[in-house]
Amino acid sequence: MTLLRLDTSIQGDRSASSALADLVVGEYRTAHPDAPVVTRHLGENPLPADAWALAYGAGFVPEAERTAEQRAATELATALADEARSAEMLVLAMPLYNYGVSQHAKTWIDLAIVGGGTGVPILEGKPVVLVTTRGGSYAEGTPREGWDHNTDYLRRILVDIWGADLTVVEREFTLVGINPALDRFAEPAAAMAAQAEREAVEAGRALSSARALAAAAS
Template identity: 50%
Template structure:
């Protein structure tokens, strides 16, 4: 059994998305102590920002005419797609930054698509936990309702394009504990954190098939 885990936080030591993903991974590991965990951390080890351009242009260029950068990018794209295709279960921990997905996560998605093909359901039926976090609140009735442009994108790509058996675990208000002016939201933030951790535990068991 093989678990693929991707993290996107640029603050790994205090990452809420990582904390939640850790809970899901712990359940999977407990059920598969001899299983392999393949990790990729985009926050601490980002992919080259220009790799997608080289891979996309290179894919339409005859092989003898490709530049070294195009060949390297195509090899990287194929490797990233292969990491997903070889997984029996997947955990994606993706914080929202600036109301959308981060540049380094978008680069990863674009390269996977370049490596797998634009219509390849490479996670079809694979149990996948999508953990996404946000520092503020974006739900119905909040001042910034509708500003979350990250979650819909994540669901469209992972669930609809790649056709994963997707479970979304979302936790908002993660900055309430440390941000002046958000003191009144701290109890609600802790409730959200508790629910997310409980959901991650249950989802981890689903990923493990127990």
């Protein structure tokens, strides 16, 4: 029973989303130390940016006539979709960059859609924990309410298209303490960080219970 973990931060060991994903997976592994965990760090080892167009275009070319690049891109797309489909649970660390979804997350999604089939629910019923972090706050009533074009997009794909049983762990104001313009938000930022950590641990515990239930039922 495999857990697939994807990270998409471009900030290395300063990543707030990876730190929360560490808590989710750490809690899960406390209960199941030998459970297999497959990891892909798409921020550190990006998927090729041209693979999606190549794999998509290959769909219009008879197999025997495809170029080597089209064949490689199709194989990659199929492998990514199969990897997601064959995992029993997923932990996805996908932060907000430039008011939208990270390009690494988007490339993975686009390729998995080509590989798995448009509209095919490759995560049907699977527990998926989405960890997402934002430097500022986009809460109701804030000046940039509605500018987070990451979280809702990911919900649409993970739940409405792929059928996942989704838990979202969010942390805002991660730039407090880094960007002096946000210093006045130190108190709510600390509370949000603590809340996100609690939710990450709870999400790890829920994955661990889901694994125990599935094992008992099999």
